[in-house]
Amino acid sequence: MDMNVGQDAGAAVRVEQLTRTYGTGPQAVTALAGVDVRFDRGTFTAVMGPSGSGKSTLLQTAAGLDRATSGRVWIGGTELSGLSETRLTKLRRDRIGFVFQAFNLVNALTVQENIVLPLRLSGGRPDQPWLHHVVDRVGLRERLHHRPSALSGGQQQRVAIARALATRPEVIFCDEPTGALDTETAADVLSLLRAVVDEHRQTVVMVTHDPVAASYADRVLVLADGRIVRDLPQPGVERIAEQLASLGRRRAVAA
């Protein structure tokens, strides 16, 4: 590691004592119960855990799509809680990429128009060599003038990844990016995310239920009841499945 880079200069995202409670009084649900974590630049992290453990809430609050109840979130050097809605929207558009299970493409636009949409909205000048590279990297050169609905699921997710990359964001948050894909297409999309991290030092944070998908990551975080209960470096499919199963057993005993 570069000796001149301070600890925080390496963090693409950092959260400190993050909590998120939905509702108030006896009906209140604690989705995040104090999470501390940093995602270093150029790393690929999978976030796992049982249904309702807070994975999506962590992703949404870390990405500035939802406000934390307490605690702090930094994207690079910018702390989110101090930002107005307008600035937060701009930060999300310019510095964060999103990939969702449902692709979320605009069907009235062509593939090319979808990819450059965030750039158009932010009014920035497109970096043409980078865009050419992205289009080639995701293998969509022949499809640029098609509508998303004319593409397969895997191709649509590739468009979403290209769109996420277009602004060269500090981090790409993915929520179940392979949830709607068959095994082979999923492997293809996961290899692409892996390559984006390895070749371009992008940072990827991916929520997934699938141990195979998580095995593409450098690190697997496991949440339970709104807390990080495991932080595993490169665990491999079997160890991930084992850890999830042991957590299931622990919960069954506690119930």
Ligand SMILES: Nc1ncnc2c1ncn2[C@@H]1O[C@H](COP(=O)(O)OP(=O)(O)OP(=O)(O)O)[C@@H](O)[C@H]1O
């Ligand atoms: N808008 C909301 N209003 C009330 N409760 C919510 C809301 N969103 C999430 N929750 C609750 O917060 C907790 C965490 O939800 P979250 O969606 O983050 O879990 P998850 O781990 O992503 O689950 P899944 O794997 O099922 O998607 C759950 O108990 C959920 O019911």
